[in-house]
Amino acid sequence: MGDKAHAHPGAAGGVPAAGHPSAVRNVVLVGPSGSGKTTLVEALALTAGALNRAGRVEDGATVSDYDEIEQRRRRSVQLSLVPVAWDGCKINLLDTPGYADFVGELRAGLRAADAALFVVSAAQEAQSVAATTRAAWEECALVGMPRAIVVTHLDTARTSFDDMTRICAENFGGDDPDAVLPLYLPVPGPEGADGHAPLTGLTGLLSRRILDYSSGERAELPPAPDQEEPLRAARDRLIEGIIAESEDESLMDRYLDGEDIDVATLIADLERAVARGSFHPVLTAAPAAEGARQGIGTVELLELITRGFPTPLERTPPVVTTPSGKPRPAPVCDPDGPLVAEVVKTSSDPYVGRVSLVRVFSGTLRPDDSVHLCGHGLDATGHAPRPCHEAELRVGALTSPFGRRQNALDRCVAGDLACVARLGEAETGDTLSPSDDPVLIEPWSTPDPLLPLAVRAHGKADEDKLSQGLARLVAEDPTLRLEQNPDTGQVVLWCLGEAHQEVALERLRSRYGVQVDAEPHRVPLRETFAGRAAGRGRHVKQSGGHGQFAICEIEVEPLPPGSGIEFVDKVVGGAVPRQFIPSVEKGVRAQAAKGLSAGHPLVDVRVTLLDGKAHSVDSSDAAFQTAGALALREAAAESRIRLLEPVCEVSVLVPDDYVGPVMSDLSGRRGRVVGTEQGAGGRTLVRAEVPEIEVGRYAVDLRSLSHGTGRFDRVYARHEPMPPQIADRVRAEGADGSPGA
Numbered sequence: 001m002g003d004k005a006h007a008h009p010g011a012a013g014g015v016p017a018a019g020h021p022s023a024v025r026n027v028v029l030v031g032p033s034g035s036g037k038t039t040l041v042e043a044l045a046l047t048a049g050a051l052n053r054a055g056r057v058e059d060g061a062t063v064s065d066y067d068e069i070e071q072r073r074r075r076s077v078q079l080s081l082v083p084v085a086w087d088g089c090k091i092n093l094l095d096t097p098g099y100a101d102f103v104g105e106l107r108a109g110l111r112a113a114d115a116a117l118f119v120v121s122a123a124q125e126a127q128s129v130a131a132t133t134r135a136a137w138e139e140c141a142l143v144g145m146p147r148a149i150v151v152t153h154l155d156t157a158r159t160s161f162d163d164m165t166r167i168c169a170e171n172f173g174g175d176d177p178d179a180v181l182p183l184y185l186p187v188p189g190p191e192g193a194d195g196h197a198p199l200t201g202l203t204g205l206l207s208r209r210i211l212d213y214s215s216g217e218r219a220e221l222p223p224a225p226d227q228e229e230p231l232r233a234a235r236d237r238l239i240e241g242i243i244a245e246s247e248d249e250s251l252m253d254r255y256l257d258g259e260d261i262d263v264a265t266l267i268a269d270l271e272r273a274v275a276r277g278s279f280h281p282v283l284t285a286a287p288a289a290e291g292a293r294q295g296i297g298t299v300e301l302l303e304l305i306t307r308g309f310p311t312p313l314e315r316t317p318p319v320v321t322t323p324s325g326k327p328r329p330a331p332v333c334d335p336d337g338p339l340v341a342e343v344v345k346t347s348s349d350p351y352v353g354r355v356s357l358v359r360v361f362s363g364t365l366r367p368d369d370s371v372h373l374c375g376h377g378l379d380a381t382g383h384a385p386r387p388c389h390e391a392e393l394r395v396g397a398l399t400s401p402f403g404r405r406q407n408a409l410d411r412c413v414a415g416d417l418a419c420v421a422r423l424g425e426a427e428t429g430d431t432l433s434p435s436d437d438p439v440l441i442e443p444w445s446t447p448d449p450l451l452p453l454a455v456r457a458h459g460k461a462d463e464d465k466l467s468q469g470l471a472r473l474v475a476e477d478p479t480l481r482l483e484q485n486p487d488t489g490q491v492v493l494w495c496l497g498e499a500h501q502e503v504a505l506e507r508l509r510s511r512y513g514v515q516v517d518a519e520p521h522r523v524p525l526r527e528t529f530a531g532r533a534a535g536r537g538r539h540v541k542q543s544g545g546h547g548q549f550a551i552c553e554i555e556v557e558p559l560p561p562g563s564g565i566e567f568v569d570k571v572v573g574g575a576v577p578r579q580f581i582p583s584v585e586k587g588v589r590a591q592a593a594k595g596l597s598a599g600h601p602l603v604d605v606r607v608t609l610l611d612g613k614a615h616s617v618d619s620s621d622a623a624f625q626t627a628g629a630l631a632l633r634e635a636a637a638e639s640r641i642r643l644l645e646p647v648c649e650v651s652v653l654v655p656d657d658y659v660g661p662v663m664s665d666l667s668g669r670r671g672r673v674v675g676t677e678q679g680a681g682g683r684t685l686v687r688a689e690v691p692e693i694e695v696g697r698y699a700v701d702l703r704s705l706s707h708g709t710g711r712f713d714r715v716y717a718r719h720e721p722m723p724p725q726i727a728d729r730v731r732a733e734g735a736d737g738s739p740g741a
Contacts (some may be wrong), residue, residue, distance in 0.1 A: 015050065015083040015400060015407070018090040021312040021333050021415035025091045025305050026359075028109040030137075031119030032130035033076075033098035036152035040119060041082050041095050043287045043295035044302060048084035048091070050402065077503050079105040079345050081357060081417060083400050086302045092417045100132045100708055101497035104446050104479030105345075108428065110139060111318075111444045112344040112359045112417060115146040115309035117301070118172070122157035122164050129171040131708040137172055138681075143316065144277040146309055147172075150301065151284045154186055155198045161186050165282050172280060178241040182282040183270075184300060185234060189214065199286045199296050203227065205235045206263050206270075213296045242266050245273035274308035281308075312415025317361055318342070319442040320431075323374050323390060328439050331362035335413040339363030339371065341432040342441050343423070346476040348511045354472075356423045357401075358412070358432065361441075365412040365420075365432070369395040372438040373423070375430035392435055393424045427475040446478045448713055449494035451699040453501045454522070456491065458515035466491070469512035473504060480504060487524035487601070498700055523692050525600040525730070526644035526719050532557045535635030537587075537627035542618070549615035550623035552576060552584050554631045555608045556639070561718060565592055566606040576612035580624040584609055587628025596633060597641035598731045603719070604644075607632065643727040644719040646692040651685055652702065654710035659684045661705055669694035670723075689717060 018024045029037040045051045076097040084091050096102075096109040110116070118137060120129060140147050149172065151164045159167075161182070169177040184204055188197035201212040203223060208231065210221040223231055239261065243251045246269040255261055273279035281304065285297035317330040320340060331340040345357040358365065365371075373391045398418045399406035412418035420426075431441045455470075457463040470493065474480045481494040495501045501518075508514045533556050541548040559566060567585045576584065585607075592602035612627070650671070654662050663673050663686060671690035679685050695714060702710045722730070 015085045015090055015402075017400070017409045017411055018413055018416045020335065021413060023089050024312055024413075024415045025089055025115070025309050026094070026113045026312065026415070026417065027091060027115050027117055027305055027309060028094040028096060028106075028113035029117050029119055030096060030106065030109075030133060031098050031121070032124065032133055034124060035098060035119045035121040037095055037098065037119045038076060039287055040117075040150065040152065040285055041093050043285065043298050044091075044093060045082055045084050046288055047294045047298035048086045048302060050082070050084045077102050077105075077499075078347070079109050079357075081401050081419075083402070083417075084302075087306045089306045090416070091302070091305055098130070098132075099499055100130075100703065101495070101500035101503075103132060103496065104477060106132070106136060107444055107446055108344045110136065110145070111342070112357070113145075114312055114315045114415075115148075115305070116140050117305075118147060118149045120149060120151055120164065120168060121153045122151055122159045122161070123153035129167065131706075134171055141174075141277070146274055146277045147280050148274065148304060148308070149180065149280060149282045150297075151282065152286070154284055155188075155286055161284060168282055178237070178244065179278065180280045180282060181238050181241045182234065182284075183238070183304075184211070184283055184297070185231070186284050187212070199284070202284070202297060202300065203231055205231065205238050206266055208235070211300070213294065216293070218294055218299060239266060241279065242270045242273065245269065245279045247272065271308045274304070275310045275314065312361075315415075320439045321442070323438055323440050331439075333414045334362060335364045337362045337414065338434050338437060339365060339369075339432060340439060340441065341365055341371075341412075343426050343428055343430045343432070344417075346426060346428045348472065348476070349421075352421045354422060354426070356420045356426045357417065358420055359417050360412050360414050362414050364414065365395060365398065365418065366410070367395055367398055370435055371395055371432045372435045373426055373430055373432060374438055374440045375427050376440070376443050389425075389427075390438070391424055393426075395420055395432075396422045425475070428478050443478075447496060447711070449479055449481050449496050449500075450712070450714065451495045451497055451501065452521040452696060453493045453495055453504070454490045454519045455493060455505075455516040456519055458517050462515050465512060465514045466516065469508050469514040472512060473507060477504075485522075485524065488522040490519070490522055492521060496699065497703065521696055523646060523696070525598070525646075525722070526603045527595055527597050527600045527641050528602065528604045528644055529556050529558045529636070530640040530642045533635040533639035535631040535633070535638070537629065537631030537634065539623050539627040539630060547615075547618035548620065548623040548626075549618035550580070550612070550620075550627035551614075552612035552624065552627045552631050553610045554584075554588070554628070554635060555610055556632070556635045557606050557608075559604045559606050561604055561720075563604045563606075565589060565603065568606060568608040570608055570610055571612065575614075576609065576624070577614050577619070580614060580619060580621065581609065583621045583624035584612070584628035584631075587625035588632050590625065591629035591632045596636040598643060600643070602632075643722040643730060645722045647689050647717045647720050648692050648695060648714040649717045650688050650690050650695060650698075650712055650714045652688070652710060652712040653679060653683055653685050654702075654706050656682050656684050658706045658710060659686060662686055662702070662710065663688075665701070665705055666690060669698075690714075691720075691722075692716075 031037050080095045082093045094109040094113055096106045149168050154161055165182055169180040173180040184202040186199050187201040187203055189200035191197045200214040201210055203210055210223050212219045212221050243255055283297055286295055288295040313333050320328045322328060340362040341358050341360040343356045344359050347355050349355050371393055373393050375389050398409040398412055400409050401419050409418055429443050433439045457466045470482055474482045479496055483492040485492055508516055536553045539550045569581050588607050596602055652662055666688045669690050671688040673688045675687045677685040702712055
């Protein structure tokens with residue numbers, strides 16, 4: 001930030017282990033898909049000496065060599081770590097996916113990092129700040145995480161740097177737009193035939209120097225006369241913004257009195273303001289030209305990271321408890337303290353198996369250490385917590401990743417990140433701690449997956465591997481939820497969006513060798529009687545030897561919702577022997593579970609046994625069970641059977657501009673809007689009751705309707721009668737309960 005290059009690159013593709021937390025910087029890159037995050041990581045790695053030419057390490061791997069899914073899709077779908085060395089520091093660059101479906105990877109990156117670079121493309125939409133990016137900014141603001149903004153693609157965009165700075169201030173500045181200001185101004189070169197002007201350098205506002213990259217090497221030059229006036233105006237505003245955040249209250253008075261504030265003082269105040277998250281500098285960057293060793297703005301970014309971003313020592317530690325939930329003191333970022341580490345990401349490698357990316361918050365992790373693994377579990381539906389899973393493990397080899405390479409480490413100190421292979425059955429979010437004093441880190445929040453994907457094994461060979469493959473998939477990705485629906489019998493993988501679904505299926509196939517077929521998701525419907533009805537069950541057979549004889553007469557009447565099935569015995573005179581009355585009830589309940597009209601369970605009825613007949617020899621338990629089922633079916637044939645569908649309570653949070661379209665859309669889904677609440681930040685919470693059949697794809701539709709700015713959650717409320725015309729269509733379509741799926 002003092003506009004002076006002083007690189008200390010590591011060996012190409014390899015960075016030594018950090019010796020102390022003060023020498024570590026953990027930085028997460030946040031931005032929409034296509035903003036240039038991965039390209040920026042490669043440019044920073046090239047400048048720091050981790051790459052020997054653009055995008056390549058010595059063995060030919062690139063920092064973006066993640067897996068075949070990402071190569072095929074040409075976009076990141078998972079968190080990746082690229083460590084580089086600069087100015088005596090180890091910088092862990094955490095590249096996150098920009099697509100909304102993979103926000104779980106973004107949350108993991110935010111957990112592992114101590115500061116964030118928000119990457120905004122000048123070539124994308126005019127506002128160019130996606131809803132997920134603004135949401136991530138707000139999350140960082142809540143915890144006081146330091147943030148800086150990097151503008152990319154200026155050389156190919158029609159939007160100027162001044163416009164982009166204004167857009168960033170409007171989206172990120174909140175009540176204080178002067179907290180979002182540029183440190184450097186881009187210097188455009190001659191305009192090309194395509195009308196675009198490539199960047200040739202930067203103007204340092206504090207140093208008043210031009211940093212010229214046109215020769216392929218970074219050189220300092222004085223500004224030209226025509227650059228003096230715009231430089232002075234931007235510099236004055238920057239100085240005022242820095243002084244406003246200064247802890248020295250006399251500085252503003254001295255500046256207003258005309259005193260020329262020393263640049264070293266301004267830089268020191270700037271670094272402190274950035275580190276505590278109250279000032280957010282705007283920078284620009286461009287990849288290195290062919291043959292050049294430095295990208296434009298990359299040296300300045302690395303200086304900002306090492307000098308302005310905080311060390312792990314300054315981070316507020318996560319909350320920890322005992323495995324049973326009792327509070328424990330917060331961990332201290334001390335390499336000599338007790339071990340507290342967290343698995344922030346889990347992935348599978350075809351050669352080494354499961355690989356865990358671990359952030360160490362306290363202590364030092366070494367190969368062959370014995371540790372206690374403890375994690376938060378979920379029940380079969382993925383909702384309610386179950387007792388934590390725990391295990392005693394021995395740590396294997398520690399490595400630092402770079403593309404496809406894994407460089408061995410002898411330790412990982414507090415504040416640093418490392419990969420651990422074969423860490424038992426470790427899952428994302430698990431805690432590593434001493435065996436004699438285990439603790440559990442409070443989990444980070446993840447969005448609830450609300451888009452269902454029903455799957456079945458493609459063939460017999462896949463059936464044996466399906467459950468294990470799905471379990472591993474869910475262990476890697478906390479934003480996936482696995483459900484074995486007891487009503488429909490379907491295996492359902494709940495995802496965040498369509499891209500999330502596609503990647504999950506591809507990983508099942510490519511990583512675990514499981515071929516699956518997707519099928520329409522079925523909603524658990526119910527059946528009930530619309531009115532009173534009577535039925536007679538007659539089961540009389542004689543075919544030599546012991547015969548079968550059972551006759552029973554029943555009456556069925558509907559009950560209020562939620563009543564279940566009530567069985568009443570009103571037999572008089574012993575027409576049905578006492579020992580066979582439970583048999584009739586068992587037969588009735590068995591038939592009710594199978595359904596009567598469309599194969600869905602029968603609920604909310606009272607079945608009254610009125611009369612019957614028995615034979616002293618041929619009557620049996622099985623015969624009266626069959627008679628009870630036949631009687632219920634006959635009663636159903638004489639009455640109208642009503643289909644009941646599940647209704648959800650849906651809460652939709654959207655900006656005020658989208659409230660009207662959202663309410664109209666919910667009404668079109670047979671929803672009943674029950675109220676609205678004004679939320680913070682110009683957002684409104686819309687509450688409605690909507691049939692579950694109508695919200696199967698709502699996660700996708702709401703994203704389209706609100707341009708990615710809306711989110712929702714839903715909970716089951718009750719079953720209600722389905723409209724006759726829809727019920728008839730469901731019966732005609734085979735009662736799958738998902739019209740239009």
